[in-house]
Amino acid sequence: MANVLRNSAKFGFSGVLSQLSIHSRHGRECVSPCFSLQQRNSSTSPKEVDLDNSTGVAVLRMQSPPVNSLSLDFLTEFCINLEKLEMDKSCRGLIITSTLSKVFSAGLDIMEMYGKSPERCGEFWKAVQEMWLKLYGSNMATIAAINGSSPAGGCLMSIGCDYRIMANNPRYSIGLNETQLGIVAPFWFKDTLVNTVGNRAAELSLELGLLYSAPDALKIGLVDQLVPEDQVLSTAQVTMSKWLAVPDHARQITKSMMRKQTIDKLLSNREADITNFVSFITKESIQRSLRMYLEMLKSRKA
Amino acid sequence: MANVLRNSAKFGFSGVLSQLSIHSRHGRECVSPCFSLQQRNSSTSPKEVDLDNSTGVAVLRMQSPPVNSLSLDFLTEFCINLEKLEMDKSCRGLIITSTLSKVFSAGLDIMEMYGKSPERCGEFWKAVQEMWLKLYGSNMATIAAINGSSPAGGCLMSIGCDYRIMANNPRYSIGLNETQLGIVAPFWFKDTLVNTVGNRAAELSLELGLLYSAPDALKIGLVDQLVPEDQVLSTAQVTMSKWLAVPDHARQITKSMMRKQTIDKLLSNREADITNFVSFITKESIQRSLRMYLEMLKSRKA
Amino acid sequence: MANVLRNSAKFGFSGVLSQLSIHSRHGRECVSPCFSLQQRNSSTSPKEVDLDNSTGVAVLRMQSPPVNSLSLDFLTEFCINLEKLEMDKSCRGLIITSTLSKVFSAGLDIMEMYGKSPERCGEFWKAVQEMWLKLYGSNMATIAAINGSSPAGGCLMSIGCDYRIMANNPRYSIGLNETQLGIVAPFWFKDTLVNTVGNRAAELSLELGLLYSAPDALKIGLVDQLVPEDQVLSTAQVTMSKWLAVPDHARQITKSMMRKQTIDKLLSNREADITNFVSFITKESIQRSLRMYLEMLKSRKA
Numbered sequence A, B, C: 001m002a003n004v005l006r007n008s009a010k011f012g013f014s015g016v017l018s019q020l021s022i023h024s025r026h027g028r029e030c031v032s033p034c035f036s037l038q039q040r041n042s043s044t045s046p047k048e049v050d051l052d053n054s055t056g057v058a059v060l061r062m063q064s065p066p067v068n069s070l071s072l073d074f075l076t077e078f079c080i081n082l083e084k085l086e087m088d089k090s091c092r093g094l095i096i097t098s099t100l101s102k103v104f105s106a107g108l109d110i111m112e113m114y115g116k117s118p119e120r121c122g123e124f125w126k127a128v129q130e131m132w133l134k135l136y137g138s139n140m141a142t143i144a145a146i147n148g149s150s151p152a153g154g155c156l157m158s159i160g161c162d163y164r165i166m167a168n169n170p171r172y173s174i175g176l177n178e179t180q181l182g183i184v185a186p187f188w189f190k191d192t193l194v195n196t197v198g199n200r201a202a203e204l205s206l207e208l209g210l211l212y213s214a215p216d217a218l219k220i221g222l223v224d225q226l227v228p229e230d231q232v233l234s235t236a237q238v239t240m241s242k243w244l245a246v247p248d249h250a251r252q253i254t255k256s257m258m259r260k261q262t263i264d265k266l267l268s269n270r271e272a273d274i275t276n277f278v279s280f281i282t283k284e285s286i287q288r289s290l291r292m293y294l295e296m297l298k299s300r301k302a
Helices: A002-006 A016-020 A072-087 A118-136 A153-159 A187-197 A199-208 A214-220 A229-244 A248-267 A270-281 A284-301 B002-006 B016-020 B072-087 B118-136 B153-159 B187-197 B199-208 B214-220 B229-244 B248-267 B270-281 B284-301 C002-006 C016-020 C072-087 C118-136 C153-159 C187-197 C199-208 C214-220 C229-244 C248-267 C270-281 C284-301
Strands: A047-052 A057-062 A093-098 A141-146 A163-167 A173-175 A225-227 B047-052 B057-062 B093-098 B141-146 B163-167 B173-175 B225-227 C047-052 C057-062 C093-098 C141-146 C163-167 C173-175 C225-227
Touching: A047 A072, A057 A072, A057 A229, A072 A118, A093 A229, A118 A153, A118 A187, A118 A248, A118 A270, A141 A153, A141 A229, A153 A173, A153 A187, A163 A214, A163 A229, A173 A214, A187 A199, A187 A248, A187 B248, A187 C199, A199 B187, A199 B229, A199 B248, A214 A225, A225 A229, A229 C199, A248 A270, A248 C187, A248 C199, A270 A284, B047 B072, B057 B072, B057 B229, B072 B118, B093 B229, B118 B153, B118 B187, B118 B248, B118 B270, B141 B153, B141 B229, B153 B173, B153 B187, B163 B214, B163 B229, B173 B214, B187 B199, B187 B248, B187 C248, B199 C187, B199 C229, B199 C248, B214 B225, B225 B229, B248 B270, B270 B284, C047 C072, C057 C072, C057 C229, C072 C118, C093 C229, C118 C153, C118 C187, C118 C248, C118 C270, C141 C153, C141 C229, C153 C173, C153 C187, C163 C214, C163 C229, C173 C214, C187 C199, C187 C248, C214 C225, C225 C229, C248 C270, C270 C284
Parallel strands: A057 A093, A093 A141, A141 A163, A163 A225, B057 B093, B093 B141, B141 B163, B163 B225, C057 C093, C093 C141, C141 C163, C163 C225
Antiparallel strands: A047 A057, B047 B057, C047 C057
């Protein structure tokens, strides 16, 4: 399947995810290679946060090799960092980027969903929700400095920011590709995408599970700007200074006016959304597919 | 009026409908030349449906000369075919096209609305609703292979599909041009158009009753792709294989998530919508205009 | 701040407003230089309305030097004119333009908000609402012939029309730039902008308080057409003839179908919206900022 689409200008596949993908045919439920496998041998902190007190801009560098998978630990620490920055009056802007080569974030960590208890799965999903709620509703000006591929959960993190600058590399891709993998992006992923690229582009994108190359992502408005790979962070810094030139108070109220309805929709359906996820992911058929997928990943490494 | 607009790049008129059109001036109610006149001398079935069991793709070829008018018979048979395909587990995709030269479908059949009882008019309108409900909510992947002009009801059928491929011929036009003819597209025509091209393009399009040439339709996103006239169907087949590479289950849930709200709005207002239509179309002034319009069409033929 | 943004293609600033602007840093509330200062020495009527009975098209020429500030008097007279035309069966279309050089309208008049009683401020805000309600819901076809800069309230007036033709002069700018000035566009400004340019462009535009040069405004759909400066009005006349070629009744019902929900939202929150405005504008901190701003404007004149 990926081959069919990969060669098409319209349905471009590239980068990290096509290597991670597993596919089903003929409509059977399948699983979720937007979920990536996290190496566990790293004892370093998965993230590094620098706050420049002179500018009020924090840079959060994701460094959880090999692909910045969003594990429960990762998400928990991410949210704690976000909350700290949010409380810090001297911090007005946040730039999120990756220290890894070629990947911004490959999305949710498959190990959080395989062989885990419903309670644990629910805890994980709650952390995914929390990440989005904190980011999409942040009082800080937030810029995603997307210096690599950013499928699924990585795309969600990107469109949760106020502005997206991506490396101008057609091998890097971004998109909510869940459908390709037999799963369905939940309504709040969908709402965020509709808010970003409009209803029709979101419909096409979600029904086909499209990953867009950086240039295609710019065309549909999934990212706001492309720059050479080595200028992603510096451009984010310059752009942030423009955002911070706007009075915070007015910008924050305006942001809330634009996003509150979308955020409230998840807040008032949060438990049901967790229940849905847990009941889906703990299905025997889904767990079987996860095992097969993991075995494929292991055999590739070997 | 059409002359004023025809010469404008922005408000392009072309193809079938400009020949069918009747216009009012100075705001008097007028009628509906998006409604076309159906020849009754054809005893062949108005449609031919081929299901290729090897690919799971059905092709529905509309062949109701001269212009594939949507009569009650046509719509009833269309819906029966759709329902059969929907129930057939081996059918996963549907391509809709026309066997006629230059026209995909010219829209609703005027004879269903002239001199008919309110009951009959209501039955007709219910069939129009049913066509849209079945198409917009279909579990199949649906592609409109638009190989000719497609005004009014023909446009509705097109935007009811998942994807639109149109012949790259500037003489072919597509659009919800009801307003030009003194009538008003109902809210669910409007909702479908807004979902497809966004609010502002829909507003402009509906207030002016614009028909777009194929290239202009592509520009505003009313169709997704233009190809040479003789490649419309083959391109639809290739594109369908991409849609069917996506696991059905995930695509179907995603499609429902995107379209359910719009569909539910008609479902919960269906009777009122029928009542509105019947009370409008059976007005004496409207019936008078329909008679004048029919006489004009007949004199043209003579 | 303006300097940072002025040199950017993306965040272009130009024209009238950059001369009027005052900025706050570090998020303190600040005030509203989208509000302009009205000269009081003119005894001429602030507007001139010509209705051409042969075409049914009225042209409303705003002439309240120096910058067509929207004072209570101006708005009241504007609304009376609109109402008269609305009642006049012979009037089917309205073109709004400016007799002033370089400016369409610079927005709300700061003098209406400085040192005024809460009652008076409320009366003023009610007039702003009334202007928008009458314009956005007008039964006439309405075209803004934007022959100069049109920030804030001037932009609201423009997007309240059915169609926008702007002088192709990159020094002229248009946008809802309230946020730049430390204030927040109310929800109905926001709704009108979202309806015009879509959610994401509106989000970016409102959060950053962007003013768009004429070419940039065309790109995002904030205006529909650019023409040479001396052809703005004549093009509006030609375009109006296309709008009036559409049967009024059908166009009016269609327009209402597109806009009613947005209008009803303000109608059912009108008093709360006034209360919000009055409580904001009568704050001591805001009044202090207004005084500073006025002093700056006076020193510039001297």
